[in-house]
Amino acid sequence: MNKTEIGALIEKINAYDTIIIFRHVRPDPDAIGSQLGFKHAIQKLFPNKNVYAVGSSVDNLNFIGEMDEINDAIFTDALALVLDTANAPRIDDERYKLCKSIIKIDHHPPVDQYGEINIVNTDSSSTSEIIYEILLNIGYGTDLITREVARCLYIGIVGDTGRFLFNNTTSRTMAIASELLKYDIDHTQMINQMQQRDLTSIRFQGYVLQHFIFEEGVGYIFITKEILEQFNISASAASLFVNSLADTQGIKAWAFAIDESSEIRVRLRSKGVVINELAAEYNGGGHPLASGASVYSVEELERLIAQLKALVNA
Incomplete structure (x- = not known):
């Protein structure tokens, strides 16, 4: 990920009135956390744009946030941002094909570069970590990271690092998590909700x-x-x-x-x-x-x- 890629991303977002954010089927906390975190940030940066997050819901992850239900017509003039999805067949909601332009943002090995712009960093612990770095580097600093953005990205990082136990946890990962905790998020409650299971x-x-x-x-x-x-x-x-x-x-x-x-x-x-x-x-x-x-x-x-x-x- 470099400033050229980020510049191209922001140029695309600037060019569209409708942005639809996708992620993979059978979503995990990182897929939903990065998706909704980026949605909230874009809405703050561009309050007059229509920004949606789509895909199937998972009961035990609904605490992160809700998906949007939109009709087919909305997709036709939209920009698709596909997060945390290595290859196109795994994109949840095939209506991404109706969008005018597709951008991929991911941390998995780049098997299928299906986007017009492909922002992939396999050194990142999670796509949520990548979204945080993007928000720091688009020229607006941490002003884009609200409490709602922070809670989504934090739970995404926690999920993909196995609560910081996996070896994809780096010093940068821990530093980002520390910064996100400054936004007064109830991380204990979120982790408990993520781990909670019915009988x-x-x-x-x-x-x-x-x-x-x-x-x-x-x-x-x-x-x-x-x-x-x-x-x-x-x-x-x-x-x-x-x-x-x-x-x-x-x-x-x-x-x-x-x-x-x-x-x-x-x-x-x-x-x-x-x-x-x-x-x-x-x-x-x-x-x-x-x-x-x-x-x-x-x-x-x-x-x-x-x-x-x-x-x-x-």
Whole structure:
């Protein structure tokens, strides 16, 4: 990210009366936090523009803010800002294709540069961290960071760093978090809301901890449609427990697979071995230590897990 890219971004925002902010499907705190944080900042900078945030809602993340519901006609003369989304097929709401111009802002490895402008910084902990840096560098300083902007960006950073436990947490990340806390945000309440689960989800987590398999430094579990039905939990809600395996002594990597009807979605995590290249072999990708993949049969899932074991023990 450099001043030329930021200048081009602001020039585009200046040129449009309608800005629509997108992010990826199955959103996490960073996707929603960066999206809504940027929306609030743009609204402050350009109060006469129409700024919307679109995409599906996730019940346990609604405390960050609400999505906008708008009709197709609004998209046709709009600028699309797509945040935290590595490749175009993962954009939540295909109406981004109706927009006149697309800008990508992301921190994932640049697999698919689908924007006319692509602002990508893989050294950032999160897209929320990138949005903070953009707001500092567009010539208006921290005046654009209101309390509402700060709370959105803070929870995005907290989410993608695993509450500052993951190795993507840098001194710059901590410095930014410290600055955001100066805006009188109730960070304890937000983190509690982010972590809070209903009784059904807690019982599902118990099932995961009792039934995951741990072999050769690798943990894995396959959540079938029958298990989802048994616990009356959605695939998206179940996926929030991907890190339940993380505290297992001796674990080096793990796979959390869920049958989502059209595909088996596999969330891959590692404590050191790079896994995004393996994910790319299975219709996915992501960060070196946190990636996603898609397989279409139990046999294919078994091959992926076998390769993960081989990778960990190479």
